[in-house]
Amino acid sequence: MAQKRRKAVSAVQIPMSSMIDVVFLLLIYFIVTQKDELSEAHLAVNLPSPSPAQEQPQEKPNLLEIEVHPGQVYLKKIPQTLPQLKETLSRFAAYDSEQTVIVKTSVMAETHELVSVLDLCKGLGLTRLNVLTLQ
Amino acid sequence: MRRRFDETLETPIASLIDVVFLLIIFFVVTAVVEKDVVDESIRLAQAKHVAAIDQKDPRTVTINVTEKGDVNIALQPLNLTQLQQILTATRKQSGDSVPIVIRGDGRTVYGHIDGVMQAVGRTGLYRVRLAAEATGRGDQ
Structure with missing residues (x-):
């Protein structure tokens, strides 16, 4: 009986050195996998159709036109800062989040x-984003 | 005295095996990453409002555009004609719903991105995404 008890006590001793190795192993595994997942967001955009024949008739009322120039953003030709743009867009988005947004960008x-700008629109729930190029 | 000497000669096999596993896992993981080569020189623009992607279509073609406007796929430099050829071949092979991700450097002028977008548009691939670094919580 006494012998049995002693055995049980010695079995409880955990081999620490290999456990530390395993822990390092897990740590390195997570570090490596974490790095790969460097959170990338993808903003889907619609491209203008390459052939002009396929162009759809323009639906005027539901178009939100944003122009991006170097250092300045315009909404319907009115210059806006990003917080202003966000506020205005949030009102439009609350009214109808299905409306088409056209982002004209200067080269x-x-x-x-x-x-x-795309991020702002996406964040407000506007998902129909079209990117056009201003020459 | 002699016995003591013998004891020190015993190599800790258990931890050695751990280290070997560590190396194996390291190589397995790096091999997987290499399949999806990321151009580390590109600093993506930041997006605060959108959520990071958790799943990627395995067919996704990632096009990198560096700050200077150089285009590469998996670090292989391409000009726009070559890019278009590759995309046309991809379309033939996997259909026109192949997602195209453009990883453009945030500091590059849009003109460079536009060139790539037009090349993509000419091939008839329509699922185009711009990559950004998700820095926020992604609440929509």
Whole structure:
């Protein structure tokens, strides 16, 4: 009986060194997999159709036109800062989130300016985003 | 004295095996990452409002556009004609619903991105996405 008890006590001792190795293993595994998932968001955009024949008739009332110029954003030709744009767009989005947004971007504008506008629209639930290029 | 010497010679096999597993897993993981080569030089624009993607269509073609406007797929530099050829071949192989992700550097001018978009548009592929770094919670 006494012998049996002793055995039980020795079995409880966990081999710490290999456990630490396993822990490191898990740690490194998570670090590596985490890095790959560097959260990337994808903003879907509609491209203008390449052939003019397929162009759809324009539906005027439901178009929201945003122009992105280097350092400046215009909504329906009125210059806006991003917070102003957000506020105005949120009103439009609350009214109808299905409406088409056309983002006209100047070729000289930096990509992050376009992305921030697209991001804003997506965040407000406007998903019909079209990107056109201003020459 | 001699016995002690013998004891020190015993190599800890258990931890050695762990280290070996560690190496194996390291190589397995890096091999998987390599399949989806990411151009580390690109600093994506930040998007605060949209959620990060959790699943990616395995057919996705990722086109990288660097700050200077150089285009590459999986770090292989391409000009727009070559890009169009590759995309046309992709379309023939997997249909026109293949998602195209454009990873453009946030500081590059839109003109470079536009060139790529037009090349994509000419091939008839229509699922185009712009990649951004998701920095917010993604509440919609």
